Amino acid sequence: MVQDSGGKPLDTKIDKNAAAHRDALQAVVSSLGRDDIAVGEVAEVNGHLRFTLTRSGYTHQAEIALEVLSDRERARAALMAIIPKISKPVEQQHIDASKTS
Numbered sequence: 001m002v003q004d005s006g007g008k009p010l011d012t013k014i015d016k017n018a019a020a021h022r023d024a025l026q027a028v029v030s031s032l033g034r035d036d037i038a039v040g041e042v043a044e045v046n047g048h049l050r051f052t053l054t055r056s057g058y059t060h061q062a063e064i065a066l067e068v069l070s071d072r073e074r075a076r077a078a079l080m081a082i083i084p085k086i087s088k089p090v091e092q093q094h095i096d097a098s099k100t101s
Contacts, residue, residue: 018042021049021069028075029053034083053086056093060086 025039040052040059050063062082068074 018044022051024069024075025049025051025079028072028079029083031072032076032080032083037083037086053082055086056090058086058089 021044022039022042025042029035029037029039037053037055040054042049042051044050044066045063047066048063049066049069050061053060053062060082062085064075064078064082068078
């Protein structure tokens, strides 16, 4: 069950198109040249897609309006704003590792 930050259940519906949404999100991520980032779980919540992105063991939960996915340029812009939130921790880990080597 999907919950808000206070632990209350959110109004969710069974998304029979979760695989299609995941594939569409992954296609947009790949079109940005980020084949190193995978789209994980996807759920439709109150007209938004809530999904996870994974890279090098880090996971980030993100959300975009479902309607954004229907416009490729808006979807690309939304994901371009989200991707640094998962990329920065991975890059910092690499920097930290190189300092201790």
